[in-house]
Amino acid sequence: MKAIVTVRLKPGVLDPQGVTISNALGSMGYSGVDEVRSGKIFELTLDNGDVAAVRAKAEEIADKLLANPVIETYTVEVQP
Amino acid sequence: MKFGVVTFPGSNCDYDAFTAVRDIVRQPVEFLWHGDADLKGCDLIILPGGFAYGDYLRAGAIARFSPVMKSVIDFANSGGLVWGICNGFQVLLEAGLLPGAMLKNRSLQFSCRQVYLRTENTTAPYTRHLEPGTILEIPIAHSEGNYYAPVKILDELEASGRVAFRYCSADGQLGDQFNPNGSARHIAGILNENGNVLGMMPHPERAVETILGSADGCRLFDSVVKSITAGSAKSISDQARVA
Numbered sequence: 001m002k003a004i005v006t007v008r009l010k011p012g013v014l015d016p017q018g019v020t021i022s023n024a025l026g027s028m029g030y031s032g033v034d035e036v037r038s039g040k041i042f043e044l045t046l047d048n049g050d051v052a053a054v055r056a057k058a059e060e061i062a063d064k065l066l067a068n069p070v071i072e073t074y075t076v077e078v079q080p
Numbered sequence: 081m082k083f084g085v086v087t088f089p090g091s092n093c094d095y096d097a098f099t100a101v102r103d104i105v106r107q108p109v110e111f112l113w114h115g116d117a118d119l120k121g122c123d124l125i126i127l128p129g130g131f132a133y134g135d136y137l138r139a140g141a142i143a144r145f146s147p148v149m150k151s152v153i154d155f156a157n158s159g160g161l162v163w164g165i166c167n168g169f170q171v172l173l174e175a176g177l178l179p180g181a182m183l184k185n186r187s188l189q190f191s192c193r194q195v196y197l198r199t200e201n202t203t204a205p206y207t208r209h210l211e212p213g214t215i216l217e218i219p220i221a222h223s224e225g226n227y228y229a230p231v232k233i234l235d236e237l238e239a240s241g242r243v244a245f246r247y248c249s250a251d252g253q254l255g256d257q258f259n260p261n262g263s264a265r266h267i268a269g270i271l272n273e274n275g276n277v278l279g280m281m282p283h284p285e286r287a288v289e290t291i292l293g294s295a296d297g298c299r300l301f302d303s304v305v306k307s308i309t310a311g312s313a314k315s316i317s318d319q320a321r322v323a
Contacts, residue, residue: 016184070181
């Protein structure tokens, strides 16, 4: 079973990578891209089991290690 | 006074700190291995600069779970002196011993150069023997030193005198042009509530001899040694109560 953990910077937290990518898009000639926010995706392969239990485990892992709650939020998607 | 310097896999300033303490500060010093929980009876633990565990995931995020850190966290929470320098500061933030987090430098570049710091706190053991506003020339070398914390936390840090150092000009002026990484309110170093835990991005251990460009880092080592050997290690909160 897979759990996909997506980690994003909280709204309002400066994202220097996103700003730099956004500036690059401007210089590449793309108009109308108002903002770019960067993030990370983790694909966890976990023992098969109850979807709720797998989700709970992935959320605990995201909470303790994958995301820093001071600056980041995360979402978990379980793929049976 | 016995110093301990932690070596994580990827630490690269552990020897700088070790030799600074041994040869310049002239105090007993031992290396502490990341895989051992034993702090060997040290009075002050230095978490050195480098790239602990490759800085994978986030700087300090993996190091924070190493066996030595369990002991360091207990030691800090019982009032022991813990000094995180550069990557060590990042480890302290990830461990929750200090509030906030580090973002990538505003420039997105690794920045390695001399900077000036204004001493804001003069009650903690590390700074007690400096005059308020003392300007120190000390190098930085990092790509994630852009300190971030919610406004409420920043206000609390300032109100309680827990901002240890701010980036400044050679004559102590504050401004974005003197802030090398975009750090909130020009913060270069902060203390915990009791003043026993200090995290700072600049490297005092690289500024201990004039041949290195500056010996200003000695001021901090001298202060902490004097504070501890004099047995007058009053916490910031103790001082506040007296005031």
